[in-house]
Amino acid sequence: MAAVTPVKFIWKNGELIEWEKATTHVLTHSLHYGSAVFEGIRCYETEGGKSAVFRLEDHMARFLESGKILMMDIPFTVEELCEATLGLIRANELSSCYIRPIAYRGYGFMGVDPTDAPVDVAIACWYWPAYLGPDALANGVDVCISSWRQRSANALPPAAKVAGSYVNSALAHMEAKQNGFTEAILLNEDGKVCEGSGENIFIVRDGILSTPPLSDGLLEGITRDSVMQIAVDLDIPVIEESLVRTDLYLADEVFMTGSAAELTPIGSVDRRVVGKPGGITKELQERFFAIVGGKVPEYEDWLSYL
Ligand code: PPE
Numbered sequence: 121m122a123a124v125t126p127v128k129f130i131w132k133n134g135e136l137i138e139w140e141k142a143t144t145h146v147l148t149h150s151l152h153y154g155s156a157v158f159e160g161i162r163c164y165e166t167e168g169g170k171s172a173v174f175r176l177e178d179h180m181a182r183f184l185e186s187g188k189i190l191m192m193d194i195p196f197t198v199e200e201l202c203e204a205t206l207g208l209i210r211a212n213e214l215s216s217c218y219i220r221p222i223a224y225r226g227y228g229f230m231g232v233d234p235t236d237a238p239v240d241v242a243i244a245c246w247y248w249p250a251y252l253g254p255d256a257l258a259n260g261v262d263v264c265i266s267s268w269r270q271r272s273a274n275a276l277p278p279a280a281k282v283a284g285s286y287v288n289s290a291l292a293h294m295e296a297k298q299n300g301f302t303e304a305i306l307l308n309e310d311g312k313v314c315e316g317s318g319e320n321i322f323i324v325r326d327g328i329l330s331t332p333p334l335s336d337g338l339l340e341g342i343t344r345d346s347v348m349q350i351a352v353d354l355d356i357p358v359i360e361e362s363l364v365r366t367d368l369y370l371a372d373e374v375f376m377t378g379s380a381a382e383l384t385p386i387g388s389v390d391r392r393v394v395g396k397p398g399g400i401t402k403e404l405q406e407r408f409f410a411i412v413g414g415k416v417p418e419y420e421d422w423l424s425y426l
Contacts, residue, residue, distance in 0.1 A: 124246050127212040131204045131243040134196075136211055142242065149225035149237035154284025156224035157186035157194075160379040163209055163217050163245070163426070166414025171215045172423035174379075174412050175342050176202050182281065182342065183221050189280040192239055194223045201243070206426055209245055218248035218380065224283075251318070251380035252302055257405070260387035261302035263316070263376075265365050266292035270306040270314040270337050278314070278337045289317035303376065305368070305389070312336045313363040319376035319384070320344040323367060324400045333360040343377035343408075346422070350407050353418075356400055368394065373401045383408050 130142035150156040159182065163173045180201040187194040196204070205219055222244075225237035252261050271278055271288045278285065288306075296304035296317075305321060306314050313332050315321055320341040322331045329351050334340055351358040368374055374386040374394045383405040388394060411419040 122248055122251075127214065127246055129208060129211045131208045133241055134204075136208065142244070144224075144240075145227040147230060148227050149229060149234055150283065151224075152230070153225070153232060153234065154282070154287070155190055155192065155234055156222055156283035157183065157190060157192065158220060158222040158281055158283065159183045159186075161205070161219040161221070162248075162379050162382075162412070163214070163219060164412045164414075165215045166412075166423065166425075168414060170414075170425050171209070172412075172414055172425045173202075173205060173209070173219065175346065175422050176205060176424040178342050178345075179379075180205075180221070182340070183223070186280040186282060187223055187239075189277060190234075190282060192223060192225070192234070194239060194241055196241060201241075202424060205243055205245075206424060208243055210426055212245060214245060214247065216247070217245045219243065219245045222283075248380065251378070251382070252384050256302070256384050257382065260375075260385035262300075262388045262391075263303045263305055263386050264296050264299060264301040264390050265368075266295060266304040266306050266317075268292045268295065268304070268306060270308045272309060273337050278339055279334070281339060286318075293317040305365075307365065308337045310336075311364055313365065313368065314338045315341075316376050316378075316381075319378035319381045321368075321374065321376050321386075322347065323363065323371035324373035325367075325371050327357065327400070329356050329358040329400060329404075330361050330363065331358075332363055336362055341377055343379055343382070346411075347377050347383065347404055347408065350404055350411070354403065354407065356404070365390070371395075373399055375401045375405075 129136040180198040226240040292304035315338040368389040369392040
């Protein structure tokens with residue numbers, strides 16, 4: 121949803137290569153069968169002038185877990201991937217950026233069974249502005265409930281951040297956009313609210329923050345987890361509970377979270393206004409940006425400085 125601005129280097133299988141040379145063969149196995157696993161991470165400029173990657177280790181741990189679900193052995197440790205990421209950002213001389221680690225079944229074997237195909241691992245970074253448009257963080261976005269259902273846990277597990285899952289996300293997102301909305305919210309086959317095409321979702325009602333449980337079929341978002349911890353620290357009651365679409369219509373506030381989307385308020389759901397961004401959303405958003413910007417010492421553990 122944003123044009124990529126090239127930088128100098130990409131990390132691939134343990135070394136830095138030139139951006140232009142980071143190409144793949146058309147018979148790359150994952151290109152045909154959707155089995156790549158990936159992450160999305162942000163690096164922010166911080167108060168002291170140094171930049172820091174937000175929850176880098178947690179993202180790399182989830183990256184390996186996605187590989188585990190797909191029985192794809194990613195031949196690097198969390199520590200090695202974190203080091204590689206920090207080195208890559210330094211080499212590209214970026215102060216704030218988005219980071220995209222990806223592991224995929226490479227070239228050499230075809231057919232659905234991926235087990236003989238080699239596993240290639242790459243990390244790219246580039247500058248990525250506000251995910252849902254320049255005004256989204258301040259003014260909120262209009263969303264709809266998708267006519268597409270969320271991929272189910274026994275078909276294409278939402279717990280794995282796998283490329284093929286994003287066909288489902290893209291169908292929902294394109295439909296929403298064509299109907300004049302910024303983002304789509306997917307329900308599972310039971311009608312329970314799951315998540316946006318690339319974000320988790322929260323509501324606030326009567327001062328209580330709530331978000332669907334993982335068992336309803338959604339990605340265990342690292343921003344979701346961060347917001348839940350921040351809420352506890354701010355004495356905002358937070359619960360995980362199944363939600364149906366009318367819970368969104370009747371909420372006092374609704375917002376979405378994600379590494380790309382950060383903490384984006386929602387202004388309306390299916391054209392029902394859900395309140396101007398403010399209140400608890402604003403409080404959490406301000407705290408979130410203060411934390412990623414290195415202004416809150418209690419959360420230094422979440423930051424990996426360059
Ligand atoms: N659900 C989905 C389906 C999802 O893709 C994301 C992240 C989240 C929830 C939030 O997870 P986390 O980033 O850990 O808080 N989506 C990534 C990809 C977006 C894209 O368009 O590409 C992201 O935010 O980086």
